[in-house]
Amino acid sequence: MSGSVLFDVPGPRARVRHRIIGIVTSVVLVGVLVWVVLRLNQNDQFAYEKWEPFVTPAIVQDLFDGLIVTLEIAVVAIALSIPFGMIFATGRLSDHWFLRWPCFVIVEFFRAIPVLMMIFFLSIKYATEIGKFWVIVIPLVLYNGSVLAEVFRAGIRAVHKGQSEAGYSIGLRKYQLMVIILIPQAITTMLPAIISQCVVALKDSALAFVIPFDEIVSVGNDIRNEFHNSFATGIVLATVFIVINYSLSRLAIWLERRMARRGRASAETPKVAGVDVGDQSIGGAGA
């Protein structure tokens, strides 16, 4: 019950009431589930031929290959987003307006537009030049990089002021201060945020299905078209993503707790222009 402030410790009567509410809720839940199962059964969703593709070795292999491509997209996108975020975060913290302003505009623009828009743009304008892989990856880098830039900026600003004062007092320049003192301290606290962004990138890789590409959702879309089993395919795809993303989220939470125990708070939820990036915490708000 999460030590909620909303409720008193229940007395005997409240406990009975809670038990009754619990039983009623369970009955309703079971009722809904039974209805769903009956509905699925009525429409032959449990028929073997709907699920057969997912026990056919060749198709399972295709899905597995698709999953590898999905992971590749996410890993490359995040690997490039981190330097992108670093560069633009330091840019926005620059003392020079001619660095600060372009960085501000770029970061805010790519945070505000849908990833799918960029995918359509690149696939229509540049697909032959850069190939479909980069048509997916570049938008993901621009979006996740911009989000990470805001996370990093908040992380750098959260480093104690005494650290930069100490740096200046021993005669470091601004960029030395950034590279030697501020960034190394900020980056460890930002690990959970980076992992959360991996979840976002994994989910957004599914947008590739509009082109389409070879990642798992596009593979699933082909299966669905061939076997007319959209429901079964959707469930399989969703399960794969839930397992991977849930594990990643747990990892992020574990890292966060571990850091908290070591007395280092993880990156504070950055508040930028009234918009809180941090809600994207575990799982992210991306598509």
Add this chain to the structure above:
Amino acid sequence: MDVLFDQSDAIFDGFWETIQLLLISGLFATVLGTFLAAMRVAPVRVMNAIGTTYVNTFRNTPLVVLFILVVFGLPELDIQYTFFEKATIALSIYTAAFVCEAVRAGINTVAAGQAEAARSIGMTFTQTLGRVVLPQAFRAVVPPMASVYIALAKNTSVAAGFGVTEATATLSALLNNDPQAAYWLFFGIGLGYVAIVAVISTGSHLLERHWAVAR
């Protein structure tokens, strides 16, 4: 640049569709998400479990996969809706998970001492909730909810892949017609989204300032 003016009707129609998706799914998601948040903080274990399972399921599923399930899966179950309706269903289900988390986080920001203090001066449960806990939680919920709505505004674009001609689908169609004007179209329509995001974040900013209290 001319293309933006020549096609302004199509572009405005697209954004009108985007805004409708945003408002309707935003409303449904808020209602469902608040209900789920109430389940997650309720003192009944089954309700907690339902809320948690919902959030973990839909937060970790790509929106595209949810669209596949709703747009192509529902007809297989003999449930028929228009593309626009199905897009709102998918967006609402997905966004509700994030609304739930935002609301729950808001309730959790209220320190336990607040409720204890309220009770110790003799306030009843309703008074504690209505006068002390909820007003504070409400304020704390505004910024994360604004982010949820901003994410929703961008997520409406996924409907472009599923038969709804909103702004991103319009962009795609116009790009195919006139690849020469690609940059104008991209930045023009991009600015439309920037405007929507700016409206939401300004609104949340104003609300936040309006309700600001010293803690």
